[in-house]
Amino acid sequence: MSDRVRPAGVDSARAWSVAAAAALSTAVVFGVAYSFGAFFDAMSASFGTSSAATALVFSVTVSASFLLGLVTGRWVDRVGPRRVLLAGSASLVAGLLATAAAPSILVGYVTYGAGVGFAVACGYVPMVSTVGAWFRRRRAAALGVAVSGIGIGTLIGSPLAAASIEATSWRRTYVVFALGGGAALAVAALVAAPGPDAEPPERPRSLRTLFALPGFSRLYLASLLVTFGLFVPFVFLASDARSRGVDEVAAATLVGLIGGASVVGRLGLGALADRWGLLRLFRWSFAVMAFAHLVWLGAGGAYPLLVAYTVVLGVGYGGFIALSPAVVADLFGLEGLGGTLGSLYTSAAAGSLLGPPVAGLLRDGLGMSAAVAFAVTASAAAALVVRPLGRSPTAGGGAVAAR
Numbered sequence: 001m002s003d004r005v006r007p008a009g010v011d012s013a014r015a016w017s018v019a020a021a022a023a024l025s026t027a028v029v030f031g032v033a034y035s036f037g038a039f040f041d042a043m044s045a046s047f048g049t050s051s052a053a054t055a056l057v058f059s060v061t062v063s064a065s066f067l068l069g070l071v072t073g074r075w076v077d078r079v080g081p082r083r084v085l086l087a088g089s090a091s092l093v094a095g096l097l098a099t100a101a102a103p104s105i106l107v108g109y110v111t112y113g114a115g116v117g118f119a120v121a122c123g124y125v126p127m128v129s130t131v132g133a134w135f136r137r138r139r140a141a142a143l144g145v146a147v148s149g150i151g152i153g154t155l156i157g158s159p160l161a162a163a164s165i166e167a168t169s170w171r172r173t174y175v176v177f178a179l180g181g182g183a184a185l186a187v188a189a190l191v192a193a194p195g196p197d198a199e200p201p202e203r204p205r206s207l208r209t210l211f212a213l214p215g216f217s218r219l220y221l222a223s224l225l226v227t228f229g230l231f232v233p234f235v236f237l238a239s240d241a242r243s244r245g246v247d248e249v250a251a252a253t254l255v256g257l258i259g260g261a262s263v264v265g266r267l268g269l270g271a272l273a274d275r276w277g278l279l280r281l282f283r284w285s286f287a288v289m290a291f292a293h294l295v296w297l298g299a300g301g302a303y304p305l306l307v308a309y310t311v312v313l314g315v316g317y318g319g320f321i322a323l324s325p326a327v328v329a330d331l332f333g334l335e336g337l338g339g340t341l342g343s344l345y346t347s348a349a350a351g352s353l354l355g356p357p358v359a360g361l362l363r364d365g366l367g368m369s370a371a372v373a374f375a376v377t378a379s380a381a382a383a384l385v386v387r388p389l390g391r392s393p394t395a396g397g398g399a400v401a402a403r
Contacts, residue, residue, distance in 0.1 A: 010196050015134035019142045021191035022127035023149035025085060028184045029123035031153025032092065032177050033061055033116055034259065037238040038161040038252040042170040047105040052360030055235045057108050062231060063353030064117030066345040069125040072118075073342025076126035081192040088122025089185035091115050096178035100171040123185060124150075125345060128325045129338035133195030139329065140278060141267075144322040148266040151318055154259020158238070162252035205336055210343050215331050218389050220347045223324075225382035226286060227351025228358075229293055229375030230317060233258065235356045237296075237306075240368050244301030257310035258317065265318020278330060279389060282323040286386045288316030290379035297372045351378075 009015075036058045044054040076084050095115010102108045128146055135142040164173040210216045234255060241251035265285070272281065292313035299305035325341060332340055355378070359371035 010134060010136050011138055012134075015131075015142065015195070016145075017191055018134050018193060018195070019131050019145045021188040022131050022146035023152070024184060025088075025123040025127045025188040025192075026147055026149035027153035027156075028149075028181045028188075029065075029088065029092065029116075029120040029153070030150040031157030032096070032181055033058075033065070033120055034150075034154045034234050034255065035157035035161040035177075036061070037234055037236070037255045038158045038165060039170050039173070040235060040239050041242065042165055043105075043108070046170070047108070049105045050360070051236075051239075051364050052357050053105060055356040055360040057105065057112055058231070058235050059353045059356045060109050060113035061117045061120070063349040064113050065120035065124070066347075066349035066352060068118055068121035069345045070339070070342035072121045073125040073129060073338035073340070073345075074336075075338075076129060077336055077338045080194040081126050081130045082189050084122050084126045085185055085189035085192055088119040089182045089189065091122065092119035092185060093178045093182035095119065096174045096181070100174040100178070119181075119185070123188075125341050126338055127188075127192065129341055130192060130195060132325055132329050132337050133197040135195075136197065140323065140326040143325045144266045144268075147321050147325075148263045148318075150321060151259040151262035151266055151314065154262065155256045156259075158252045158255040158259070159249060162238075162249050166248055205339060205343070207343050207346070210332070210340065213332055215389055216344075218385060219327070219331075220344060222286065222382045222386035222389070223344060224347040224351050225378050225385060226289060226320065227348040228355040228378035229382075230289065230379070231352045231355050232359045232371060232375040233296070233310075233313065236359060236363065236368070236371060237310075241301075241303075241306060243368075246301070246303060246306075250303070254306055254310050257307060258314040261311040261314025262318030262321070263314075265315040265320075266322035267318075268315075278323060278326055281319060282327050283383075283386055283389065285316045285319030285323065286379070286383040289313060289320065290376065290383045292316060293372060293376040293379050297369065297376055 040054055043049075043057070044051070047054070072084055072088075092115065095111055095118070098111035098115060099108055102111055128143065131142055131146040132139060161173055161177070164176065211220070237254050237258075238251040241254055242248065246254075292309055295305060295309040295312060299309055324344070325337075328340055328344060329337060355375075359374055362370040362374055
């Protein structure tokens with residue numbers, strides 16, 4: 001049985017309440033997942049594991065969340081967002097409580113990776129696709145609001161986790177995150193409902209079908225490449241700063257600043273998309289992320305430069321995340337939007353799974369500069385791949401080619 005209702009029209013106050021629920025949902029799931037850097041050293045010391053082995057916890061989680069987004073995206077197309085969010089709430093609670101009691105890193109791969117990964121898959125793609133179906137005229141701005149929760153959650157989650165770990169322990173902190181996060185997702189589920197423009201497909205479009213569409217393969221490759229570098233700072237930035245003498249909370253705050261700056265990118269670029277061109281701003285977001293990693297490469301232990309890095313990266317990252325759903329909707333249509341987004345985000349599954357462990361191996365073998373250089377190279381390649389997107393009818397769809 002579906003929870004499909006039509007309580008109000010597009011671009012209405014009810015529509016904005018769903019966007020706010022999506023912001024709450026993404027704030028919770030990404031606030032938990034992206035605070036992992038604050039837990040990194042404590043978990044590594046507790047389990048006696050290397051940088052690469054500990055980073056794999058984060059990689060498995062984020063990769064699982066994007067892979068499972070294919071499932072939850074198609075699921076929300078069929079049944080609506082409410083029960084999907086409730087399932088995510090239960091998964092977050094169970095996964096974090098089990099991780100808090102994990103006796104080894106191997107158990108953590110399963111409990112954190114599956115529990116938090118599935119929660120992110122329920123709280124992100126389904127809610128973003130739901131918001132897209134509630135708006136027409138203000139779709140890009142509304143999607144910016146929806147995904148601004150990612151930045152807000154990152155801004156709050158990492159420093160909060162660091163302070164709690166310092167005051168108690170990493171295990172007790174996960175218990176608190178489990179109870180608070182699960183309750184917040186349940187609240188978001190009460191507000192969520194399918195939009196008037198939701199178009200469930202007769203059958204989900206396969207990856208093979210999507211790759212046959214003009215522009216999808218280019219968008220997929222660009223997303224894959226950029227995520228190789230994107231998740232490196234979420235795992236290693238705080239640890240790198242601490243190794244250079246920055247105190248615990250200040251180091252964790254750097255990751256939070258990425259989230260804070262990304263809110264500006266999500267809201268600002270989302271609002272400007274209709275005026276300056278959706279695809280133009282989307283392409284620039286990739287270039288900004290590549291430039292930001294160069295700043296990190298040259299920053300050394302200079303805290304002001306590290307802060308500058310987080311701000312620049314956050315703006316580019318925020319634009320990439322905020323504009324991606326609107327780009328997909330414009331290029332490939334609203335029909336089965338949840339499934340299409342889920343299919344696209346399997347690219348991020350591969351990037352997030354491989355990126356941090358590769359960076360960890362480089363860090364252990366050659367030093368942190370090699371790991372950051374890896375992020376620079378991957379992001380620069382992504383910026384080059386995405387440049388032609390939408391510049392002609394064959395590159396990205398005639399409807400938005402001139403934008």
